Amino acid sequence: MTFCDENNIDLIKEELRYLELLAKQYPSICAASTEIINLQAILNLPKGTEHFISDIHGEYESFIHVLKNASGVTKRKINDVFGNSLREKEKESLATLVYYPEQKLELIKKDETNLKDWYKITLYRLIELCREVCSKYTRSKVRKSLPQDFAYIIEELLHEGNKKVNKLEYYNGIIETIIDIDRADEFITAISKVIQKLVVDRLHIVGDIYDRGPGADIIMDKLMKHHSLDIQWGNHDILWMGAAAGSKCCIANVLRISLRYANLATIEDGYGINLLPLATFAMNQYEKDDCKGFKPKTLDKLLTETDTILFSRMHKAISIIQFKLEGQLIKSHPEFLMDDRLLLDKIDIEKGTINLYGKNYKINDTNFPTVNWKDPYKLTKEEECLINKLTNSFVNSEKLERHIRFMYSKGSMYTVYNSNLLYHGCIPLNEDGSFKEVEIAHGKHKGKDLLDTLDRYAREAYFFKNDKKSKAYGMDILWYLWCGPDSPLFGKEKMTTFERYFIDDKSTHKEKKDSYYKYRDSEEICSYILKEFDLEPDSSHIINGHIPVKSKEGESPIKACGKLFVIDGGFCRAYQPQTGIAGYTLIYNSYGLLLTSHEPFESTQKAIKENKDILSSTIILEHVNSRKRVADTDIGNELKKQIKDLEMLLIAYRKGLIKEKK
């Protein structure tokens, strides 16, 4: 005993009120000692595996697949257990069974001639694999993860090794019975799900769950069922948080992006938001306009001619509403320093030009039926009525509320976890690499303080329902976080949405990145950032998402000699031609850090039928020979504190300062 020296009675006396409370939970010397032994045992277990994923962008099928294969962890466990005793094909098939038990069973049952034999072999293999996966956890944690129906049987099988001769019959008996009473399918499914769950102890989502792809709502449903995760908000997530809070600028942007990718399923089917008012408005206002510049990006989706024209009109209608609303917001917040984004008033509609930074450019479309050029940011009555209706739908969507509340409860601007600093975009820096001061609500903030302050305002936007002024300010901050020049989630000087729709000259489309992106390859700057977040630079890392790594052009996801990793998942199919792969994910297990690159995911069906995985290669970033234990983690530090408290309680019992309650 160190800290709790028997003679350190004064300290114990000071803590007596707290220890009395603790005594309620551990009412005797025996109870307190048992807990100390339990906690000490946990400290010696290997550290749990962490899985980092980012920039999912609604691609639910590939995301769910990566969750299931845990970026290769499941395959590695299969290799550890079966090594050369199984053929590669058998290992692949076993892996697919673990990922998709119900669907794979269907296929196997169609082909297998001796099903009983197959069940028997497979059950043995799954139990072996499950035992390996569970070996990192306490029995109690494993027990809590078991499905009710099979909890007792799985526990028996896991802890009764089939090698002990006297237990062999008992063990075999259970397996035979499972098959004979026709419960093998259910058992295989149950144990596969236990393996899937326990293979990763903690999931980190480094932002951008929403937009572009077809099923962000499906991803959110999946995440809500996950046993242990944290989220670092991405600029697209914050946009949806703003929309759910009722920010009209955010709502217009969300709808514009959904229409740009012809992805209305999330809005309409996922969140039950009625788009009929927008469709009717667009058909009336843009009746004679084919809105060519607003044709949706459909990727492999097939759209009818009628839908294409309808979506294009809706897309243009909501874009114009967005530019007007954003103009109003920018004017009311001069401290956002976004006046250069006031563009409608720079249009000379007669000449068909726009004046940008002193230079005239031709605009490719001059049909603005709702713009009054004397007051271009004013909404027409119809536009106002429409955006009010849409806002009502967003704030009253029950499912959206559930998802966004979850985003708030699990999410934040950044996370520090086991010596890693996780954030989506950047920490704004000056040209010289120092932290950039940003003005928010009449105060200046930089570095960690900037992120903490923005985090607070982001919460006020949603939760300050009775303080309308603070809520409105918070909502404007959410929009600023989406596209403001010093937003840590956006990290670019401007979002050139208007230019990309209306000006063909591509030089105007450029979005200059924050100085951070120039410096993040520097060890010195990464250390400077880590220190700002109270981390020890030599043993810590920064984990970043947001900007896709262009592997095709030889860019590496490893920056600053391994101090910073960019894991933009590249799930976003629209961006895969540029990146060349489907991005990176990171694994942090008890031996170190591994970066996995992924191939584009074709389909769940193909993954099941052909046992196709999408892992292309794994780079070991750091490897230690002595495994990291729970004692070396954040949870370990918490447990050590609990042990110290319990040791004090023991002394208090023994000295009679607190009486045992028998």
Ligand SMILES: O=P(O)(O)OC[C@H]1O[C@](O)(COP(=O)(O)O)[C@@H](O)[C@@H]1O
């Ligand atoms: O290619 P799209 O979907 O039009 O989006 C382009 C816009 O998306 C952004 O890249 C932001 O989205 P990301 O956070 O996914 O990078 C903007 O900088 C850019 O203006």
Ligand SMILES: [Mn+2]
């Ligand atoms: Mn992003």
